[in-house]
Every structure is written in structure tokens, then in C-alpha cells.
Amino acid sequence: MRAWPRPDVPTVPGEACAPLLHDTASGRLVEVHTGDTARLYVCGITPYDATHIGHASTYLAFDTLQRVWLDAGLEVHYAQNITDVDDPLLERAAQRGLDWRSLADEQIQLFRDDMTALSVLPPDDYVAVTEVIDPIAAAVVRLLDAGVAYRVDTPDSDAGDDVYFDIAAASAPGVWTLGSESGYDRALMERLSAERGGDPDRVGKKDPLDPLLWRAARVGEPSWETVVGAGRPGWHIECSVIALDHLGTDFTVQGGGSDLVFPHHEMSAGHAAALSGHPLAAVYSHAGMVAYQGEKMSKSLGNLVLVSELRARGVDPRAVRLAVLAHHYRSDWEWTDSVLDEAADRVVRWRDVVDGRHSEPRQQVSARDVVEAMRSALRNDLDTPGTIAVVDEAVRSGVDDPGLLVSAIDALLGVALLAD
Structure with missing residues (x-):
């Protein structure tokens, strides 16, 4: 699958090092650095x-994590999936009277355009689930053969039975055990499973939390003829297979929103461990949730603020980017008009650096010192609010080398002040 164009990332003089990042599994800040190449997997969208x-x-x-790694002189190998066949997508396509493939193509292109506008670095491997059906099916067969998956009688399918992951059997070797990535207790896991695509009440499962690996074909649903039978993949196995194929085992960071901690990342890690005998990733990192109008922004509630609609209104994408980065990535926060207005004002103030204008300069400061302060903030768990505060103060004071500061803002925060 084609990704989107890569923005230029300036090289900034000075010394930098790999960041400390909060690891969900251990609850600690850890240095995220594995050799000369940092390997990153971030779960992609279901395209609606x-x-x-x-x-x-x-x-x-x-x-931001990629930019900090690049600034530290590391190569970055980034992979991302697209869940372009799944129940929510099929349901939305039916509601709109569209072919599900057409809806997916439309939304993937919209996502590309938004990521381009926001100057987000694209993945090296951008993989749609529909492109890797056969490798996923082969992985399911391997899990069945290894005794860590089983079939459940499926009367509503003429193509065979659904296949489930056996949590107890997969936990036995000790590479992965239930809860090792999330740290959640069983009661919370059962509640979240029911809320987030699981089927804990499915008759015939060995454990209510055992996740679906393969859904046997049903009438009216898309399916593929494969070695495991006709059907389509479950949710978690797709990311396990794509990540292992493109990044290998023990890769540097598995990332996504905090709503993916369980069951998605927990089960993806379990599948990968059962397939490879190794942990999926060294660090599991999660971004907080964004609210709007008093509730978590979600597709199910429909309280969405769309980047494309902001762009259509003429909002500067740099302001959108700064509005988001003004909040620490792990925090839960609320989007408001005032958040965006403040960010738009910040873009104007920072552009004064380009033009050599500063309001009420007090004492011109060293741009090199400012850059080092920006790096220090970002090294501490990607503290973008702290980094923005450093730049705000430098802009108020004035700097001795505006060009260096402009390059650092572009490289580290992804805000190209020289852009039209």
C-alpha cells in the first residue's frame, strides 16, 4: 500500500541521544534504543x-518519537497497518450504501492527505490487511498446529469453524502471559473485551477472553479462500503478522492509543510470542484520549473533530499540530476552539522569528542553548508542552541565531515556519 510523501527533516547541529519513554508494561521510564536502527510499529486506522x-x-x-530518534542519529524503520476489512467498516459501508472497498479507499486517501498536511513522517511499510490475507492464514495454521489455537463450532458458516487463540496454552512457555503487557486484572479485562470487539459470551470457547484468530465465511461478508479455510482474519493477529514480517521480534516500540492496551496490544503480543518464541516489542507506549464536548472523542459517539474539515475551513495545519503537541502525549485532554486559537496565535508569534521580529525583547539568548533545552524536554518522555514553553520563551526574548531555532522547530516539532 502506498503511504504519503515524506516531509524534509532538517539536521540540527549539536549532540542528542535516544529518549526515555514510558513503558505501559512496566510502568517505568525506559531508554528506547536498540542498536543503530529503532524499529517502530503503530497501529493504523480502520478506514472510516x-x-x-x-x-x-x-x-x-x-x-515526535521518530523525530527525536532521527535527531539522535538513529535510523528508523516504521511499519503501520490498515485494518481495511473489519466489522465496523462493513457496518458503516452498509449504512452509507457503499461497497466496503470503496469506503476504505476513500478514507485511506483522506488519511494520507491529512497526514501530509500535518507533516507526519510516513511508515516505511504501510500494509493493508487485505494485502496479507495468506500470510495471516498461514500463521493461524501454525498456531493450530502448535496447540495454541482451536476451532469452535460455527453453525452459521458453511465454510468451517471460527478459530480462537488459546490463552492458557500460549501462556505456558512464559514468554507472554495474560496481563503481562497491560497489567490489568481479570475483571477489567473481561469488561474491556466485551466493549472492544471481543466476544466473552461465545459458546464453545475455552476461556471467555480467548480472542478470535479467524472468522469463517458468512453469507454477505467478504471472505478469502486460504489454507485455514474460507474467511477473514481476526483483529489482533493482523498486527502480529505484519509487525513480525516487517520489523522482526523484540522491536523497539509498539505504539498506539491507550484504548488499544487491552485487548489489542495484549493479544497481539500473545500471538507474536506464540508464533516466534520471543516478545513482540521491548516497549509498549500509549497516547492518551482526546475528548470533545465533555466526552471521549469516538466514532461510536459521533463527537468527532475531523482534520479534513478543519483544513477545509482554512485552518493552518501547523496550528492543528501545535494544538495537539501542547498536551503531553500520555495525557487525556479536551479539544476546544480556544485550544486551536491559542495554537494559531503561537504560529504567528513563532513566525516572527523568521522575520527577525520579537515583541519586547529583553535579552537575546543563545539559539544553541535553546535547542539543547528543547532536546532535554523531548528526551524526558517526549515532553512537547515543555518544548513549546522553551520556544515561547526564546521567541519572547529573541535569539542570536534565528535560523538555527527555525530548523530545530521544524526538525523536532515538525512545524515548518518557512512554509507558505
Whole structure:
């Protein structure tokens, strides 16, 4: 699958190092650095209602991580999936009277356009689930053969039975055990499973939390003829297979929104461990949720602020980016008009640096010192609010090398002040 154009990232003089990042699994700040190449997987969209500010918040968080790695002199290998066949997409297509493939194509292109406008670095591997049906099916067969998956009688399918992951059997080797990535207790996991695409009440499962690996074909649903039978993949196995194929085991960071901690990332890690005998990733990192009008912004509630609609209104994408980055990536926060207005004003103030204008300069400061302060803030768990505060103060004071500061703002925060 084609991604989107890569923005230029200036090289900024000075020394930088890999960041400390909060690891959900351990609850600690850890240095995220694995050799000369940092490997990153961030779960992609299910292509409908793209791209809302909650999406943007997640992808901007891990875009910042990439920029900090690049500034530290590391290569970055970034992979991302597209869940372009799944129940929510099929349901939305039916509601709109569209072919599900047409809806997916429309929304994927919209997502590309939004990511381009926001200057988000694209993945090296941008993989749609429909492109890797056969490798996923082969992985399901491997799990069945290894005794960590089983079939459940499925009367409403003429193509065979659904296949489920056996959590107990997969936990036995000790590479992964239930709860090792999320830290959640069983009661919370059962509630979240029911809320987030699981089927804990499915008759015939060994454990209510066992997740679906393969959905046998049903009438009126898309399906593929494969080695496991006719059907389509479950949700979690797609990311396990794509990540392992493109990044290998023990990759640097698995990222996504905090609503993916369980069951998606927990089960993706379990599938990958059962397939490879190794942990999926070294660090599991999660962005907070964005609210709007008092509730979490979500497709189900329909309280969405879409990046494309903001752009259509003439909002500067740099202001959207700064509005998001003004909040720490792990925090839950609320989108408001005032948040956007403040960011738009900030773009104007920062552009004064380009033009050599500063309001009420007090004492010109060293641009090199400002850049090092920006790096220090970002190294501490991607503290973008702290970084923005450093730039605000420098802009108020004036700097001895505006060009260096402009390059650093572009490289580290992804805001190209020289753009029209």
C-alpha cells in the first residue's frame, strides 16, 4: 500500500541521544534504543471517520518519537497497518450504501492527505490487511498446529469453524502471559473485551477472553479462500503478522492509543510470542484520549473533530499540530476552539522569528542553548508542552541565531515556519 510523501527533516547541529519513554508494561521510564536502527510499529486506522483529532494525537505522538530518534542519529524503520476489512467498516459501508472497498479507499486517501498536511513522517511499510490475507492464514495454521489455537463450532458458516487463540496454552512457555503487557486484572479485562470487539459470551470457547484468530465465511461478508479455510482474519493477529514480517521480534516500540492496551496490544503480543518464541516489542507506549464536548472523542459517539474539515475551513495545519503537541502525549485532554486559537496565535508569534521580529525583547539568548533545552524536554518522555514553553520563551526574548531555532522547530516539532 502506498503511504504519503515524506516531509524534509532538517539536521540540527549539536549532540542528542535516544529518549526515555514510558513503558505501559512496566510502568517505568525506559531508554528506547536498540542498536543503530529503532524499529517502530503503530497501529493504523480502520478506514472510516478518518482522520479525527484523536487519531492525529496518536500519530503526532509517535511522529515526535521518530523525530527525536532521527535527531539522535538513529535510523528508523516504521511499519503501520490498515485494518481495511473489519466489522465496523462493513457496518458503516452498509449504512452509507457503499461497497466496503470503496469506503476504505476513500478514507485511506483522506488519511494520507491529512497526514501530509500535518507533516507526519510516513511508515516505511504501510500494509493493508487485505494485502496479507495468506500470510495471516498461514500463521493461524501454525498456531493450530502448535496447540495454541482451536476451532469452535460455527453453525452459521458453511465454510468451517471460527478459530480462537488459546490463552492458557500460549501462556505456558512464559514468554507472554495474560496481563503481562497491560497489567490489568481479570475483571477489567473481561469488561474491556466485551466493549472492544471481543466476544466473552461465545459458546464453545475455552476461556471467555480467548480472542478470535479467524472468522469463517458468512453469507454477505467478504471472505478469502486460504489454507485455514474460507474467511477473514481476526483483529489482533493482523498486527502480529505484519509487525513480525516487517520489523522482526523484540522491536523497539509498539505504539498506539491507550484504548488499544487491552485487548489489542495484549493479544497481539500473545500471538507474536506464540508464533516466534520471543516478545513482540521491548516497549509498549500509549497516547492518551482526546475528548470533545465533555466526552471521549469516538466514532461510536459521533463527537468527532475531523482534520479534513478543519483544513477545509482554512485552518493552518501547523496550528492543528501545535494544538495537539501542547498536551503531553500520555495525557487525556479536551479539544476546544480556544485550544486551536491559542495554537494559531503561537504560529504567528513563532513566525516572527523568521522575520527577525520579537515583541519586547529583553535579552537575546543563545539559539544553541535553546535547542539543547528543547532536546532535554523531548528526551524526558517526549515532553512537547515543555518544548513549546522553551520556544515561547526564546521567541519572547529573541535569539542570536534565528535560523538555527527555525530548523530545530521544524526538525523536532515538525512545524515548518518557512512554509507558505
